[in-house]
Amino acid sequence: MRNVNQKILIVEDEAPMCELLMTFFSEKGYKVDAVQNGEEAIRQLEERDCALVITDIKLPGLSGLELLARIQLDWPDVAVIIMTAFSSISSAVEAMKLGAEDYIGKPFQLDELAITVEKALERRSLRREVKELRAEVRERYNFSNLVGRSKPMQQLFEVIKRIAARRDASALIIGSTGTGKELVARAIHYNSDRKNAPFVPINCSAIPETLLESELFGHQRGAFTGAHETRRGLIEEAQGGTVFLDEINTLSQNLQVKLLRVLQERIVRKVGGRENIPIDVRFVSASNRDLEDAVKRGEFRQDLFYRLNVVPVRLSDLKDRREDIPLLVHHFLRKFADQHNEPVRRFAGEAMRILMTHTWPGNVRELENAVEHALTMGSGETLTVEDLPTSVTASERDIVDEALLDNATLAEVERRYILRVLEKMEGHQMRTAHALGIDRRTLYRRLRQYGQGSDKNNEDGRSKGDVLKKGGVQVKASSL
Template sequence: MSNIDCNILIVEDEALMCELLGSFFTDKGYRVSFAHSGEEAIEQLKEESCALVLSDLRLPGMSGLELLARIQVDWPETVVIMMTAFGSISSAVEAMRLGAEDYISKPFQLDEILITVEKALERRSLRREVRELRAAVRERYNFSNIIGRSKPMQELFEVIKRLAARRDASALIIGSTGTGKELVARAIHYNSDRRDYPFIAINCSAIPETLLEAELFGHQKGTFTGATETRRGLIEEAQGGTVFLDEVNTISPNIQVKLLRVLQDHLVRRVGGRENIPVDVRFISATNQDLEEIVRKGDFRKDLYYRLNVVPVRLPDVKDRREDIPLLVSHFLEKFAKQHGEPVRRFSKEAMRILMTHNWPGNVRELENAVEHALTMSNDEILTPTDLPENVTNPDRDIIEEAAMDGASLAEMERRYILHMLKKMGGHQIKTAEALGIDRRTLYRRLRQYGITEVSAFTDAPIKRAVRASVQ
């Protein structure tokens, strides 16, 4: 920030004082103007608002305090510093109470007033920055940035709007990876009246148990090695705001008990501490596993489950809301174009067909990455299938990845892969064998080996015959 952006209006009826301050601040690079009364100051502000008003408390006509009150209402961005006579502390206190940024008592050193002015201007610019950042974040988590018009998404909007309006209701967001759980949690927070307080996200599975406990609840000095000072936990840090417990299904029984206490009593006790500290936070949790099933198995406390899951929020997989794919695609095309300052591009018909039919195991995140990948791979206005990531155009890879994630044996992986290829080839056995790089007889043998005799899934006549032939 250059000083030139910071014009100062000096309101002072003593000519000598005006001259002194004026030449001093002009030397320091500020733009300075003068008013000899409150009334004159207001006229000048109407002409051009200014960053800072340095006003004497005692003025002819309108008093300094009256001027201050008027500036607060009409020019809230302008900060006011009051110059008070030596000994008039009570007026200075009154000025501060009315919203003056600071005060300085006369007589003062010029260096002293320079520091006071600089500090006030710095606070003003920080406040402005915070305000702008907040507005940007709020804009980002506007409901309109959650894309989807399908039935499940419409239902979702209803639920999250209701949640935003209720500041205390706990919510459990249930959805597969990449469906937007964190996006939704943030949208609820930034549209609730907790928006000006922190949103703190904690990935419960990423932190080892002992650390997680201290992270969540804080700790008292000396409780364990490394606890060299008393620290507040994240729940306390979120005071007034929202705590987002991501992958809540992974928390240990010990932490489950402690969390339950916080949810029930709104009190936090630091690890090793004796004091119960009141906290006002909303809990939003997320899980990509069936938490109800985990409760049934006895690995998650039922009472905590009910506390966390006051309002369940289910996020649909992309493959169950395919009608939203074109919307999501254009949303991301526009978003990236804007980010890179480029004109918006689009996908060819064939590329769009692939995007519409892909299974999207990584959901919206995978789709977003696919769009970004295509934009990076090509310079053309129209993006084609070759610009899409390999696993989207050639989803065979997904089968392998999925099997690996399930910890499937090699044989099981082979079985799934053969089934997948059969489907892909529309049940055509010769093409399937060719695609697999084996001869027809080997394929029959494998089908028999894996007990693929129930072929109702393959309605195509040739394969039925093929399998029957192989079983005989």
């Protein structure tokens, strides 16, 4: 009986009954307290931890049911057992609906009540274990707003922690669009001892070159037309913190040279200025292209590349870590539900299957948008295939990506394409052949090769799909 150490609170207005229960449960080893009404029970619960409440349904003042409702609200972890006279069994039903763990009819045998209590405590501790386990899982698969259980994501969390711990180490994040590069940069910053200083993101491709230079380094008054006053650059603004150079691959040769100097000497000089300003910032940069290739092609300076790439971080495409998809979907469902103060909705099985198999060229951002789209379109508690964006459901679009994914041969791609078009044409072979720009015979031959073409119906250009039921009578599609 592993639950005997727990605390039980008895709420009973009849003194002899109260005494009897106290003695009985104390002898069994429980810690027992007893009070005579609901108001006192609440005071007790406010003061100390309690695992279980046994309460009479009929009490002076606050009734047993009202007490139960209050416990459900404020102490949902506390199990409640209701004692009720057999004559008022309907109130026991009511109590169960309100969330009582169990009930017992008066008069009862003490041993019977002991079993009821033991079972209730057992169920309660199971529930708590499950809850703790869930919290632990959430913790393990969540890191600074990044969600992922796949091996690459788990490794990423470790790499981020290691980078964060090295105050000055530059990091270069490479990943396709929407894989979470900015999120990773923020995670590095907010897990480092620079977290109380600014995190300054700069998108190198969004700002024209001349402007970017003064944005980064600042400018002296009169340095160029329009420079009416001296301004600090973003690197200086980030003093003590982290500069995030996004799309670093688009940086011009000229600025590459200037940035290299900043990294080497840890000083900035304003445009048109003479003063060397010492800086204490970490540089995290990101690119959606392989920078090494750009170095090989002579587009990106090798020396700057080495400076930026002290610790490389590579983010994999979502299609290469599909086991993260259910977790991400749930994460976004929750996020949007919280934003709108709504209960969390879920995806129907088929919709989830599509989410799992889509190739996600826009990666996590595309997935996030798809979830938001579904939440906006869907009306019910369960989101269906119809609620997903057509870009996700129109699988034809992904045939090439899919083929690349499993190194399909040309013949295999042809097979898949022909079958997809056939599906789109609802099995109508004439239309399929026409759409494919091949003659019917060629199509039949192919379909037979694929084990799809020996049906009688096919000979006159229709397959089974064309035979529709109408008013209980089978009608051929062509005659409709």
